[in-house]
Amino acid sequence: MRAYLALLRPGDWLVALGGAALVAVLMQHVWLAGPADHVLVRQGGHVFCVAGLLADREIVVPGPLGLTRIRIAGRRARVESDPGPRQLCVRQGWISRPGEAAICLPNQVSVEIVGRQVVYDSLSY
């Protein structure tokens, strides 16, 4: 063991610890983000609507190009239709995990799944 530790220079320690920290942050963010709670819909940088994932519904968001339709069903959300030329956010399909987002850049609409833990409101204080 000691023979192997001697193979490391200070820079190696730094890189190895930095790499381990990166892995830990990824795990925390992706695996331990808690259950998905609600959907945050933004339009042009402002919050357009916050909707729970429990109730199935459709949200229609007007943007500069037209209407973006968002569907919430079965605790998942997706962009059903969008006037953007490349349809990237539509092709992304269903999103269901906290931190996942579908972004329709041309129409300035974004849909983000938010977990329970990251939400702080005035009641917490």
Add this chain to the structure above:
Amino acid sequence: MTVSVIETTGEDHRIARLAALAISLMWIDAALPSPVPGIKPGLANIVTLVVLRRHGLVSALWVAALRVVAGSMLLGRFLTPGFVLSAAGAMASLLVLWLLSWLPRGWLASVGLSIPAAFAHMAAQLLLVGIWFMPGLNLWPLVPGFALFAWLGGLVNGLVAERLLRNT
């Protein structure tokens, strides 16, 4: 009739020898049972690292390129998705190694080079799968697991490479 003779230098022989070594390690890698597709120790990278530190980036580039092309031919997966992934991973990790070579000498030994290279390898492959092979599929849940194994593989390969460099 003119007979063309290909002159080979000592360096060509050295690169061929090292590439052959890398290919045999790649074979061992391919033979190891893997719990999840994509998680491999990447033993051939030990050779790339040793060549990089002993003979420089150009030699490492040659050895890696020969290994990816000839190795995949021998494994019967030349120009398959597996080959494209392996080539992308090799290119990304060499790019990172090239960037790290600008750091002052003596800061990093093999481990400090190997871990970032392993991360780059993994990131390039996941990006390729996410953008080209399976677009629309959510790969995020897999990322921490792949990152953990890339870190582990980078650490172990770096230690082995450093040991080889000091003992031979």
